[in-house]
Amino acid sequence: MLDNKKIAGFIGKKILRLISLLIVVSFVSFMLIQFSPIDPVRAYIGEMPVSEEHKEKLEEYWGVNTPPQEKFLNWAGDVLKGNFGISLIYRMPVTDVIKEKFAASLTLMAASWLFSGVLGFILGIIAGMKKGTWIDKAIKTYCYVLAATPTFWLALILLMVFSVYLGWFPIGLSVPIGVTAENVTFFDWFLRLILPALTLSLLGVAQIALFTREKIIEVLSSDYVLFAKARGEKGSDLILRHGIRNVALPAITLQFLGFSELFGGTVLVEQVFSYPGIGQAAVAAGLRSDVPLLLGIVIVSACFVFFGNSIADVIYQFIDPRIKQQEASI
């Protein structure tokens, strides 16, 4: 069924798409930042006293007087060699900053991605099975309210309840005061992961639960479920054999398509909890005009979203082509 030619074609197409996408994304973001009133030299110097001579050198280094197209080509050439430049805030290579921060964010995102997926799926199935009852209404209301909840506000509320009022978790700062970064125990780190992950999970539940609910209702009104019922199947057996099998894959696909929102949520949540991840780095880079770092993060985030969409595509193309038709009709 899966011939090598089809797979090779698929991978080839994906790689071409990724390359063309990255070129355009980096070009557009580069130009947007170039034309903004940000002065890279000023951003680099910051508060330091600098001689006129030094300043001229810096201006030459940042290419203040070279035309934007040339600057872009220089930058792109360096990027192709794997050199994203030096981050102005962290004073170290952008690639190192991103590696470190992204690893931290990835744990956070993976935890909440998994948790929200499982919880949302279960809630969706319960709501779909009990359609019209108070349980269904409660779950639906929960989802609608969550979809309207500002991420950062929920994060603030959880912070207030669990960290300030109950004192279960530390407030802000990822490393306890008086402890160097190397001495952070796994437990310390884990404690700081819980609340951000919980915030993201609670919010991520809404979409997947509503989707699963719709699908379960659709499946339960299908002919094959009617037939199964006629054979005497009922209750959890019926849901397990016919419901979950048919709904799981589309739900997983949807979850992969949500990488973009997951990233956005992470940015906000990291800001509230002072979690030292890629989101916090992005905000700092944006606010303090760290152009090389900001561009690096844009590129990485584009790859991240592309990765999620590609997995969804793999599911469409190779595992169950029916999903695409179903989702197109929604």
Added chain:
Amino acid sequence: MSTAVVTVNRGILRALNLRQKTLLIIGFTSLLLLTIVISSIFLGEESLQTNFGSKNLNPSLEHPFGTDWMGRDMFTRTLEGLGLSILIGAFASTISTILAIILGLLSSAGKMADSIISWLVDLFLSIPHLLLIIIISIGFGGGATGIIVGVALSHWTSLTRVVRAEIKQLKTQEYIQISRNLGKSKWWIATKHILPHLTPQIFLGTILMFPHAILHEASATFLGFGLSPHEPAIGIILSESMKYLSAGYWWLAFFPGLSLLIVVLAFDMIGDNLGKMMNPRSAHE
């Protein structure tokens, strides 16, 4: 289903059918939002005067949302912030809708245009939305202008897709083919046949865009990219409240955020209910 509806329809609502109920919900929520906007405009600056005699007060009857560290009434600040958010949301949604209509109509002009526009949609969806807003707002010089442009230029994608799909489906209709055979121009067909069909979809799409625009504006402002700190925006209020969290001033964050949630929910409700009424299949349930 019908038994569930009957049990819910107690009291005044019992006498109404779904259509009347839907209209009632739409009317009530619209009134709420309108009140917020109008009162925020008329409140003006003087109601936000600092009063150090009454700073950091708990919520009370006099100050339902409490007061901040400068003694300003949080209820007034929240109201002003919500008004500002709704206005920015309205402006951004309008711009995004106009963009969506233009791009959607353009996509029907030919294969080439169609693939360019779907490519453009994919491009805008390829980086996380919040990051996109941040980059656009930096590109436009940051501040209030930056954030408004950022929100306005990034919400057109889903509506463009809807418009494009709708046009594709409409174009297969017989009367449009007849019109074409009669020698009508593309422009004539687009404005006389296609646009009238799209109007309800576009209207609904704009309203459903609102909550996203408001939440994104608040988020970006919260992160520090948007409005300047002296504006009474919800994002600013909440990011300021973070400094006072450990002091236990919970009301500084709780009420403004809750109000924002209610406003967003109100827009969602208006959109959903309008959608129900416009959809012929569910209109008579």
